[in-house]
Amino acid sequence: MICLGVESSCDETALALVEDGQLTGAVLSSQTDVHTLFGGVVPELASREHYRHMGPLFDELLRRRGLEPGRITHVAVARGPGLLGSLLVGVAFAKALALGLEAKFLGVNHLHAHLLSVGISGKLSFPAIGLLVSGGHTHLYHMQSPSCCRQLGRTLDDAAGEAFDKVGKLLGLPYPGGSLIDALAKEGVADPALFPRPYLDNDNLDFSFSGLKTAVATHIKRNGRQWTKDADSLKNCCASFNLAVVDTLCVKVKRALDRHPHIRALVLAGGVASNSLLRGRMTELMRQRGGEALIPPPSLCTDNAAMIAYAGWLLHKCGCFHDLRMETIPRGRAIPDDMLRDGAWNFVTPP
Ligand code: KG4
Ligand code: ZN
Numbered sequence: 625m626i627c628l629g630v631e632s633s634c635d636e637t638a639l640a641l642v643e644d645g646q647l648t649g650a651v652l653s654s655q656t657d658v659h660t661l662f663g664g665v666v667p668e669l670a671s672r673e674h675y676r677h678m679g680p681l682f683d684e685l686l687r688r689r690g691l692e693p694g695r696i697t698h699v700a701v702a703r704g705p706g707l708l709g710s711l712l713v714g715v716a717f718a719k720a721l722a723l724g725l726e727a728k729f730l731g732v733n734h735l736h737a738h739l740l741s742v743g744i745s746g747k748l749s750f751p752a753i754g755l756l757v758s759g760g761h762t763h764l765y766h767m768q769s770p771s772c773c774r775q776l777g778r779t780l781d782d783a784a785g786e787a788f789d790k791v792g793k794l795l796g797l798p799y800p801g802g803s804l805i806d807a808l809a810k811e812g813v814a815d816p817a818l819f820p821r822p823y824l825d826n827d828n829l830d831f832s833f834s835g836l837k838t839a840v841a842t843h844i845k846r847n848g849r850q851w852t853k854d855a856d857s858l859k860n861c862c863a864s865f866n867l868a869v870v871d872t873l874c875v876k877v878k879r880a881l882d883r884h885p886h887i888r889a890l891v892l893a894g895g896v897a898s899n900s901l902l903r904g905r906m907t908e909l910m911r912q913r914g915g916e917a918l919i920p921p922p923s924l925c926t927d928n929a930a931m932i933a934y935a936g937w938l939l940h941k942c943g944c945f946h947d948l949r950m951e952t953i954p955r956g957r958a959i960p961d962d963m964l965r966d967g968a969w970n971f972v973t974p975p
Contacts, residue, residue, distance in 0.1 A: 625940065626691070627698040628721070629933025630678075632714030633706025633734045634760070635665050637677040638929035639685045641696075642937045647744050647930050649689040653677040656800070663799050664789075671709035678717050696727050700936020703731030704953030705760070715952045723948060730936045731950040733959045734927075735761055736773050738893040740938055741931035742918045749889045752918065753880045755873065757902070758894030759785035759800065760955065762873075764829050764880050767891060770938035771963065776880055777829025784869055785896045787833035791840045791865055795852050806899050809866035812859030818843065819868040824875050831876060833869070840865055870901045874909060881913065888915035898922040939963065 631638040635658075640650035655673045659665045686693060701718035704711055715731070722729035739754040754765035754773060762779040782790065785802055792801015819839045823832035843861070844852060851857050881887060892906050903919055910917040924930060939945075944963040953959045 625697050625937065626695055627700055627933045627936045627940065628696050628718075628727075629732075629929040629931070629936055630699065630701040630714045630718045631734075631927060631929040631932045632674040632678070632710050632717075633702045633704065634710060634927060635659055635670050635673075636927040637674045637681060637714075638927065638932075639678075639681050640929035640933040641685065641689060641691070642744075642930070642933035645934075645937055647934065649685050649691075650928065650930050651681045651685045651688070652928060653681060660799050663793060665707070667707045667709055670707055671713055674710050674713040678713060682717075693721075693725060696721070696725055698728045698730060698936055698940055699725070700730040700732050700932050700939070702734040702737065702932050703950060704734060704957070704959055705955040706734060708952065708954035711952045711954065715950075719948050719950075728940065728945050729948060729950070730939050730944065730963075731946045732932050732935045732939070733773075734932075735763060736770075737931040737935040738925075739765065739767060739773065739891050740770055740935045741893060741924050741928075742891055742920045743938070744924060744930055744934050745921055747916075747918060748891070749916075749918070751884075751887050752889035752891045753877065753884060753887055754891040754893065755877055755897075755906075756894045757784040757873065757892070757896035759783060759789060759802075759896075761894065762831050762833070764876060766880075766884065766887075769942065770935065771942045771944050777831065777876065779831040779833060780823070781832050781834040782837060784831070784833060784873065785894070787837050787869060788896065790837045794837075794841055794844055795858060795861065800895075802896060803898065805862045805866055806901070808859045808862040810863075810900065812856070812861070812863035814863035814867040815860065816864070816867060816871075818861075818864040821868055821872045821875065824872065829876055829880050831872065833872075836865070836868055836872075866899070866901055870899070870905055873902065874905055877906070878909065888913075890915065890917045892917060892919045893925065895926045897925040
């Protein structure tokens with residue numbers, strides 16, 4: 625079985641091949657440079673860039689792998705959530721390819737694919753608690769199987785990555801600010817009392833990060849904009865903000881684990897899962913509980929097509945597929961559980 629994965633939900637155009645569960649090729653074109661000029665992703669520009677790169681990237685992937693298109697047996701595509709115009713470029717490409725090649729077609733939930741991606745280079749086990757932290761989403765899941773991830777909580781406003789990027793902008797850092805804040809935080813000294821741990825005084829599993837961003841803005845205003853130009857102040861501010869986000873995520877993850885005491889695995893995924901403090905804290909949390917934190921390498925945390933191809937492969941193993949009427953689902957709309965099933969549940973945890 626050769627599964628092609630297609631990803632175009634935001635600002636990365638990516639294609640990858642998974643053959644019998646192994647990643648055998650991947651190509652990616654990032655639009656970061658285009659959007660940096662505007663301080664955030666411009667949807668119309670994003671769709672045009674996907675449209676421009678998709679065909680040449682496909683040719684490049686096949687050339688590198690030495691593969692004839694006719695050997696592709698499955699085409700998996702990110703169907704949402706994401707920017708509608710961007711998603712449609714990938715979905716139209718994938719549907720046309722599946723039709724032309726008579727390949728099986730699978731629409732993949734981009735968020736679930738992030739969580740499942742840990743299986744590409746490591747262990748994936750079920751049941752697990754999944755924390756997805758990216759630029760657009762901060763969701764907690766109960767992961768029962770590749771085709772059954774139940775949402776336990778979500779952010780009510782900004783996503784964790786969005787908070788990183790907005791604070792990066794306030795601090796005068798280039799977009800996206802997350803990885804730079806992470807790097808600067810390592811050189812600074814965190815003051816645990818400087819910023820709040822938002823939205824913990826409740827008993828739910830939701831998040832809210834917009835107040836934390838406002839707290840940073842207030843801190844900058846109080847100290848004067850010039851203050852962000854001082855290297856030590858900047859590093860210390862990054863360390864304090866980074867700690868506040870990570871502490872907050874840890875509290876809700878602990879709460880989710882306490883409510884599901886039989887669960888021994890935590891999957892951490894999405895762009896913010898590259899964060900070094902978050903990776904360390906989640907690993908330690910699970911070690912203390914006698915379980916395991918399953919975290920993809922940083923190269924697989926940000927958007928990529930390997931995770932789409934791999935999720936397609938896993939879903940195929942579960943007997944799932946779509947027909948070409950499958951809808952594209954933009955951000956803000958729930959992704960329906962509309963997969964067709966042609967066999968029994970036969971997923972086996974990879975070694
Ligand atoms: O998953 P992703 O590539 O795209 C979305 O689907 O959103 O995540 C991108 C997000 C950005 O907000 C970026 O600032 C954040 O992940 N990010 C980080 C780090 N690396 C990327 N945030 C904190 N620490 C990092 N090391
Ligand atoms: Zn993503």
